[in-house]
Amino acid sequence: MTNVIHYTNAPDDIQEALANGVRVDDFLPSPDKLIFKTEKERITIAIDKRSLDLFKRYAKQHDAKYQTLINSVLGSYADRFLVK
Helix, strand or coil: CCCCCCCCCCCHHHHHHHHHCCCCCCCCCCHHHHCCCCCCCCCCCCCCHHHHHHHHHHHHHCCCCHHHHHHHHHHHHHHHHHCC
């Protein structure tokens, strides 16, 4: 059994959009520029078990490190409320 594909022309609006489209060069940064290295300082902190469990579960689901998630949340909070 052979599947035969019958191609048709694109609708006029699609053909026009393709004909008049503008090529966009790759604007994404290279992977090495996506890795943000910041100075870190080791501390000892007591965190509510419930909160820690939530971060650990979310990190596991997304193949991430829970410490990185916590750091990201703290950084976002600091940027929003503490940096003036």
